[in-house]
Amino acid sequence: xxxxxxxxxxxxxxxxxxxxxxxxxxxxxxxxxxxxxxxxxxxxxxxxxxxxxxxxxxxxxxxxxxxxxxxxxxxxxxxxxxxxxxxxxxxxxxxxxxxxxxxxxxxxxxxxxxxxxxxxxxxxxxxxxxxxxxxxxxxxxxxxxxxxxxxxxxxxxxxxxxxxxxxxxxxxxxxxxxxxxxxxxxxxxxxxxxxxxxxxxxxxxxxxxxxxxxxxxxxxxxxxxxxxxxxxxxxxxxxxxxxxxxxxxxxxxxxxxxxxxxxxxxxxxxxxxxxxxxxxxxxxxxxxxxxxxxxxxxxxxxxxxxxxxxxxxxxxxxxxxxxxxxxxxxxxxxxxxxxxxxxxxxxxxxxxxxxxxxxxxxxxxxxxxxxxxxxxxxxxxxxxxxxxxxxxxxxxxxxxxxxxxxxxxxxxxxxxxxxxxxxxxxxxxxxxxxxxxxxxxxxxxxxxxxxxxxxxxxxxxxxxxxxxxxxxxxxxxxxxxxxxx
Ligand SMILES: [Cu+2]
Numbered sequence: 141x142x143x144x145x146x147x148x149x150x151x152x153x154x155x156x157x158x159x160x161x162x163x164x165x166x167x168x169x170x171x172x173x174x175x176x177x178x179x180x181x182x183x184x185x186x187x188x189x190x191x192x193x194x195x196x197x198x199x200x201x202x203x204x205x206x207x208x209x210x211x212x213x214x215x216x217x218x219x220x221x222x223x224x225x226x227x228x229x230x231x232x233x234x235x236x237x238x239x240x241x242x243x244x245x246x247x248x249x250x251x252x253x254x255x256x257x258x259x260x261x262x263x264x265x266x267x268x269x270x271x272x273x274x275x276x277x278x279x280x281x282x283x284x285x286x287x288x289x290x291x292x293x294x295x296x297x298x299x300x301x302x303x304x305x306x307x308x309x310x311x312x313x314x315x316x317x318x319x320x321x322x323x324x325x326x327x328x329x330x331x332x333x334x335x336x337x338x339x340x341x342x343x344x345x346x347x348x349x350x351x352x353x354x355x356x357x358x359x360x361x362x363x364x365x366x367x368x369x370x371x372x373x374x375x376x377x378x379x380x381x382x383x384x385x386x387x388x389x390x391x392x393x394x395x396x397x398x399x400x401x402x403x404x405x406x407x408x409x410x411x412x413x414x415x416x417x418x419x420x421x422x423x424x425x426x427x428x429x430x431x432x433x434x435x436x437x438x439x440x441x442x443x444x445x446x447x448x449x450x451x452x453x454x455x456x457x458x459x460x461x462x463x464x465x466x467x468x469x470x471x472x473x474x475x476x477x478x479x480x481x482x483x484x485x486x487x488x489x490x491x492x493x494x495x496x497x498x499x500x501x502x503x504x505x506x507x508x509x510x511x512x513x514x515x516x517x518x519x520x521x522x523x524x525x526x527x528x529x530x531x532x533x534x535x536x537x538x539x540x541x542x543x544x545x546x547x548x549x550x551x552x553x554x555x556x557x558x559x560x561x562x563x564x565x566x567x568x569x570x571x572x573x574x575x576x577x578x579x580x581x582x583x584x585x586x587x588x589x590x591x592x593x594x595x596x597x598x599x600x601x602x603x604x605x606x607x608x609x610x611x612x613x614x615x616x617x618x619x620x621x622x623x624x625x
Contacts (some may be wrong), residue, residue, distance in 0.1 A: 154256040173571075182276060184225040184230060189213060189243065191287070191299055192236030198324060198351060200358025205330030209298035210237060216356040217320045217377065218285070218301030225280040225305050225473075231273045233265060237294075240264035243273055244288040244462040245303055246417060246559070247399050247582040250275035252602025255561055258289045260530040260603055260621065269446020279473040279564070280307040280421040281399025282373040286322075288530075292379060292611045293336040296325075296347055300377040311395070311423065311468045314459065316371040321414070322356070323349030323381045337615060343493045343519045345554055346416070346610035352438075354449055361433070364426045364451045366458035371395075376414040379611045382555055382585075384413045384440030385448055389428045393468055396421035400564060400580035401470035402404065410574065413440065415557030416581040416610035421470075425463040431455045440461070475564055475580060479543035483537065489608075489618065491520035492552045500526040500617070518617035520552075522609070526617030530605065538598035545595040550586035556613060559583040561604040562624075565596035583609055598624040610621035 194211035197204070212218025215364040223229050233243045242264055244256035254275045258264040265397040266273045269284045283303040287294040302318045325333040325347060341347045351358070364370070376383055394412065398419055412420050434451040491497035491509075499508050512518045518526035523535060538544055545568070550556055564582055567575045570592050586592055607619030 166175045178315035182226060182228045183224070184228045186230040186232070187219070187221050188232045188234065188452060189218060189221075189285075189301075189423055190234040191238055191241055194298075196298070196356060198353060198356065198358070199330055200325065200360070204404055207324075207326065207330045207332060209332070210294060211298050212301050213555070216298040217322070218299070220318055221265050221285065221303045222299065223305055225277055225307060228274065228276050232270060233273065234270045235265045235267055238267055240266055240289050241287045241294060241299075242271070242289050243277075243285055245273070245285050247281070247283040247419070247564075248275065249562060249564065249600060251599070252562065253420070255602075255604070256288050256314070257530055257561070257605055260605065264289050266413055266538055277305045279399060279475075280305045280470070281396055281473070282318075282375060282421055283399050284375050284377060284419070286377070291349065292495070292615055295377070295611060297332060297378050302373065302375055304373065307470060309471070310468065311371070312369075312403065312466045313371040313423065314365075314368045316373070317390040318355070318373045318375070320355050320375045321383050322353050322380045324351045324353065325349045325350045328333075328420070337517075337612065339517070341380065341612040342517060342616040346612040347475055348381050349378070352446070352448065359449050361450045361452040363454060365430070365454050366428060366430050367460035367463065368426045369464050370424040370426070372424055373527045374412065374414060374420045374422065376416050376418050378416050380416060382413065382415045382440050383438055384411045386411050386437045386439060387434070388426065388437065389432065389434040390451065391425040391427050391463060393423045394420055395423055395470055397433055397579045398564070398581040400475070401472050402577050402579045404468050405577060411439070413585065415555060415583065415585040415609065416611070417557050417559050418581075418585065423468045426451060426453060427463070428453045430458060473564075473580070476597040476599055477518060477568060478545070478597050480545065480568055480595055482543040482545040482546045482595060484547050484593070486523070486547050486549060487535075488523055488549045488551055489520070489556055489558075490551045491526075491617065492554050492613075495552045497521060500524055502526045502617075503528050512617075517615075520613055520616045520618035522618060522620050524618065527531065527607070527614070527619040530621070532621040534603065535606070535620040536622045538603055538622060538624045540598055540624050543595060543597050545593060548584070548586055548592045548594065550588060550590050554613075555588070555610070556586045556618065557609040558581045558586060560596070560606045562600040563596050563598070563604070567592060567597055601625055
């Protein structure tokens with residue numbers, strides 16, 4: 141093969157080739173109406189991401205074996221893709237896997253053909269092939285990328301990375317960290333468990349791993365200085381695990397959720413809860429004294445409380461005696477405000493283990509749960525329909541430019557982070573009460589028996605997925621398509 145890309149990654153070239161140049165946008169090139177128009181000249185950021193098998197060190201103990209993973213650019217997580225708000229991003233994806241893949245840039249409001257959903261928005265990228273994604277970045281914030289083909293296995297084996305869109309004027313901090321929280325089902329020999337799509341994971345809480353990593357490694361401590369101000373960009377990139385992080389002995393303010401600015405506030409009940417797919421931007425002021433150790437504890441699953449990471453405050457002179465008092469609030473992204481009084485549509489989530497689902501429609505045929513499960517491995521439904529993949533009859537056909545209000549009802553005993561592609565929505569209410577801070581989101585968590593109202597302006601044309609981001613739940617039927625036209 142003479143394809144320079146293929147040659148490149150056969151030699152093990154890194155998958156990250158950032159470069160900057162100016163692009164003269166042709167008239168009509170930014171026809172993604174509904175999204176804010178950019179100036180005629182937008183700066184282009186170009187990256188290459190090669191998905192291929194790799195070997196990395198996930199297990200932290202000295203002398204422990206390496207692990208065979210699938211990775212972008214050879215690393216887990218993949219390289220951080222960074223650009224500025226208003227720029228244009230190009231990502232050339234190369235497929236060095238033995239199966240089809242795509243790239244989905246989670247949370248970015250982009251044109252439908254760039255969304256990376258196989259069959260629905262593009263033909264999957266075959267083994268050895270490449271596909272170039274290119275789109276404008278209307279919103280600043282913390283996003284991430286991952287495949288949308290065979291997601292349970294491809295994401296579960298390590299294909300994921302952060303996508304950061306910087307604000308024009310970010311808040312002043314001493315240091316910024318991207319934290320990708322993840323888990324793995326792994327043996328002492330370093331091998332990932334091959335039991336992807338296990339029936340138990342599909343019908344219960346998804347694939348939950350036995351090894352927690354921070355940016356692809358077992359990290360025990362992070363050295364900090366007393367008085368230091370950090371910005372943390374948290375991303376939950378796990379298949380099924382929910383993280384609930386308590387920061388001991390530091391001052392924490394949530395400044396953005398799912399990329400979008402929110403009125404700075406302390407985490408509810410002192411804990412930052414992130415379901416798969418969700419992100420949070422935090423400002424952390426290290427209030428501890430020199431030499432102190434400040435634990436970040438994950439106690440989401442009460443019986444499995446553990447220390448996620450520990451801030452080790454350097455001995456000696458503090459960086460500053462009292463926290464910075466410079467502002468931390470972020471400027472809002474330009475999102476169309478939905479009409480909260482729009483008519484309400486219900487979306488009822490049913491199924492799973494210990495659920496009440498008795499029957500559902502699958503590929504147009506109504507069938508009992510027994511057949512649904514035994515013949516098709518489906519066990520979840522949205523409004524009585526179990527999804528068969530990505531090519532569904534749209535559950536809703538939405539008029540472009542109109543506001544919609546959805547009432548999501550979780551009639552199951554499991555957590556479901558529900559993700560809408562192509563749009564951001566406002567979370568208006570939870571269990572009938574106004575939602576604190578009414579944040580913009582692309583992935584909203586519904587705990588067991590919860591009801592959540594969301595609203596958005598359907599301003600991005602195309603067929604878009606709406607699905608649970610517990611990847612095994614989506615596989616098991618919890619997804620649908622909406623069409624905006
Ligand atoms: Cu789910």
